Amino acid sequence: MNIFSVYALQAGGTDEAKEQFWAALQEKLEKVDESERCIIGGEMNGHVGSDNDAISRIRGGNAYGNGDEDGEKVIDLALSFDMVIGNTLFRKRNEHLIAYESGDRASQIDFLLYRRRNIRKIKNCKVIPGDHVTEQHRLVVIDLTIAVSQKQKRKLQLREGENDRILRELSHDRVDVNTWWNDAKSITLRAGKEIFGESSGKVWENKEIWWFNEEVQGKMSAKKKAKKNGKKVNKMKTEQHINSVARELRKQLPSQKNYRYLRGNEESNDQEIAEITREEVNAELEKIKNGKAPGPDDIPVEVWKALGEEGVDMFRWIDKRDTGKQYQKNAIFKEKGYIQSCENY
Known part of the structure; x- marks a missing residue:
């Protein structure tokens, strides 16, 4: 244009x-x-x-x-x-x-x-x-009306033989979950740099931000301060509403800390539940979109998709050894919508 x-x-x-x-x-x-x-x-x-x-x-x-x-x-x-x-x-x-x-x-x-x-x-x-x-x-x-073409995201594909090499390293000495997960992070990131390379991380200055000068930044800062001061007025009332809704939601939650459900019904079960199946893991992996930011372990979801069925086995192995932990449900406000509506928690 x-x-x-x-x-x-x-x-x-x-x-x-x-x-x-x-x-x-x-x-x-x-x-x-x-x-x-x-x-x-x-x-x-x-x-x-x-x-x-x-x-x-x-x-x-x-x-x-x-x-x-x-x-x-x-x-x-x-x-x-x-x-x-x-x-x-x-x-x-x-x-x-x-x-x-x-x-x-x-x-x-x-x-x-x-x-x-x-x-x-x-x-x-x-x-x-x-x-x-x-x-x-x-x-x-x-x-x-101007049609904007979306940039095609790069698809992660391993070369022949790379998949087996990484799996051999990840399968070595599976004893402790936390130790294995830290080792898996190091192995995956190292393999990613070796196979696909690493960007320079250079930040290009004055590209599409030439208009964002000191005058514009000052006015935006003043606007944010005014908005923040206005929010403080209603902060106490908002917190009171959130706390009251949270109390109502807690009453509806079960009192047991380790409350779990059997698959297929809504009856409480204090015993072990069925293992996570391959179909469930594959279904969840398909739901996750490519190109999303990784979690705290810095391992992108494309890695697990590329590992195929062997990666699914690793997930199931982790689940088997991650049992026995106790969990508790809490109500968290999403910071949007009507605060007295339970759907916004």
């Missing part, structure tokens, strides 16, 4: 200066590939008019006022690069066409030009009467 913001000389300027402006703009536009999208917008200080049917190819016939010589420059530019004048395509009231107003004078001298072959992507183009860019100029907006 190429966007040009322009300001043409006013009617009082010399013809030579005006020719230099339009020649310079045309030179810039010639450098843009025809396959690329292009928008030209700004104060062009000309009236294109709506009384010339010969230029209906680039103008919709819904302009305000009559055309003039400076407006012919705008039309010639649009014809040269096969563009349409966006704010003449749609039938609007005069208040949505007039871009400049000073006293008794009203005119349409601010325009937005877009590639004609993409004309179907233009959904609307008009002037917003209540918003002023400057004291006399109103805001001209254009609504476009």
